[in-house]
Amino acid sequence: MDLVTLWFWLIALTFTLYFFLEGFDFGVDILRPFLARNEAEERALVGTIGPFWDGNEVWAIAAAGVMFSTFPVWYGTLFSGLYPVFVIILLSLLMRGVSFEYRNQVESQRWRSFWDWMSFLGSLIPSFFWGLTMAKLIEGLPINADERVLGGFAEVFTPFSVVGGLATTLLFMLHGANFLLLRLHKDTELYNRARAAALFWGALATVAILAFVVMGYVTEGLFNSFGVLPWLFPVAAALTLGSIWYGLTRRRDVLAFLMSSLTIVFSTVTIFIALYTRQVVLPSTLNPEYSLSLRESASQPYTLVLMTWVGAIFLPLIIGYQVWNYYIFRERVRPEEGGLNKGYD
């Protein structure tokens, strides 16, 4: 495996980890208005993701930073080509990131519900637009001969990309609900509501993902370039989606969460396989000749070697202490304890 391939897959890894991790904290935030009936429950739900969301969000910055250093042409073309999409994602993340901290700083119901809205919208909007971005990655952008992207905001919305955004949002909601089953005390009403939400939104997510795959198959020729082996991943994604049902109905929460995680992982990997088998990082809708090829978008070998050292040292470390973070805050949350537990009443 050469370094260009390695870094392509490491970028895939950062995106996958981002969707897997931030997926559930987006999901919890989107579900919060549906699940919480009072202030104590609001806090308990925020408490389930309180210590984690910030560390999860950094994976998005990592994806951008790693893309910048290893595939500058890809980074520049994608981020400027989807300019309005990224503006929307950024504005949402700005408001969401401060909402956790700010909602409790002023004793007023109106203040709190404003920030709760910001948490909700600030999770819903990026979920949708990240999904749309992933769909656009396979679908391609109107790139001309000078690596410039033509076309405006309206052209970002195609049936395929909108379904991609919806599928991602619903999948995150399912994933968030599954996460709650691991983080809430089992004898609380909130826990039962989370289970009901997982079943309900899971059903919708399944429909949306299947629609997305079928559209990709029919209109985009998503799997045309797949050889024999890469078929594994879309099939595995479908299988894991099926097993979530088994997990939920049999009350096997860990299995359900594991399976929704794998669904996200396999779906993201599928997107990157679709690119890799074509040896393209960003297709052009104007002319296949103008597509950004994997080789030509990459950095010089020296930079890739440097980054490989950096990645080899720091990625295991990061994953290590993030896992430890989850281990430290492994206790389940009860609403009456106002979030976590001891010492915060």
Place this chain on the structure above:
Amino acid sequence: MGPDVLDLSRFQFASTSIFHFFFVSLTVGLAFLIAVMETMAFVHRDRAQIYGNMTNFFGHLFLINFAVGVVTGIVQEFQFGMNWSQYSKFVGNIFGVPLALEVLMAFFLESTFIALWWFGKDRLRPALRLASIWLVAIGTQISAFWIVLANGWMHHPVGYEVVGDQAFLTSFSQVVFNYKAWLYFLHVQGSAWSVAAFFVLGISAYHLLRKQDVEVFSRSLRIGLVFAVIGSVFSATSGHRAAQVARYDQPMKFAAMEAQWETSKSPAPWSAVAIINEKEQRNTFNVEIPYLGSLLAYNRLTGNYEGLIPLQERYERELGPGNYIPPVAWVYWNFRIMVGIGMLMLLAAFGGAFLWWRRRGRLNDTRWYLRALLFTLPLPWIANFCGWITTEMGRQPFMVYGLLTTVEGVSANSYGEVLVGLIGLWIVYLALIGLDIYLLTVTARAGIHHKPEAQMLAAPAPNYAGEGFQGYERRN
């Protein structure tokens, strides 16, 4: 002629960066001060409660501000690709590496361990908790290092070669040991420590004037003083050296800082106040201090420096036609405000240190000095603002000095997209900075006995009464 996409993009980058640094300078500096406070609690078991209160109180302020710094940082990372895609493609081989290193070495560390530190109060052993805040503090400094290193490379590119339409990395060690970038780093670091130090000083003075929680705030006043001395000295010395270096590696910037149109005589005077006419390329009014120009530029009483007009001729000969003169008045005045505030900060810090030495405990009752500290609180922020304007405008028209102009670096986005995005960002940023200042003020004024009724784990502990620090007293 209204603004074009380039103007909008430049204005967006300037404003998002300045807003971002407003929050981040406090984060970088305060993380370190809080780590020191917590260490004091750890070391002085008999006073663990006092230092614990201090840590929790300033930790609360830290957290209010931290989240805003984090989210505005995402904008910084994304906007190179969004607004400056041509730049990104040109320098990605080089510039992307420090940025990626910043994320992998610092951002993860900060965001994970701040959660462990704050939420883990009752879960972590004191030693681990102390280690967590130190990791956050170290993370913030590492983050400042890599991003300023990247910025320093733009001002003084090293270890590269340009082939075709891309810059290639030839030596990473040259990039890492870029002398100019290190000066910038020390300068930014000193500035961040000054921001945090004067922040702590101002708040401590406020409460001491009211005789509230004297046992806590008299101690935080002294911790703040130590850092104010270190920070202001670092800022001033590294800034002085950075300006001297600019004389030969960015002569245009240096000449603009001094509004020097013609090459100066030797010994060169230093202009204190000038009325600048950029159209006619001359100063209609100028108050000059003899010898000081040479003294500052060379640390001796002789020596001259090149003026803007001869430099423009030289650049045209070397790089082709174009206007290479930065906006002189902006650079000149911002530089002067920054230096003036720097002097005031040195005076406030050393004055405080002197009073502390002379009066010991009676420093807490030196009311005139405490009142003065209330006024110095916002000064470092203003100096930072002026400093960024000076250095970034002084670089114009270049994005990477001598290699790439700003015009060549900008994305081919549509005017409407950029304008709408800019307006959206400004609305959100103004709201965030307003809220940040409001919440910091309310929390800081309330002091240790402030008990917000609405509480949950994502908000700090309601009473600061040494919460979580019992273990520091009892540990064996």
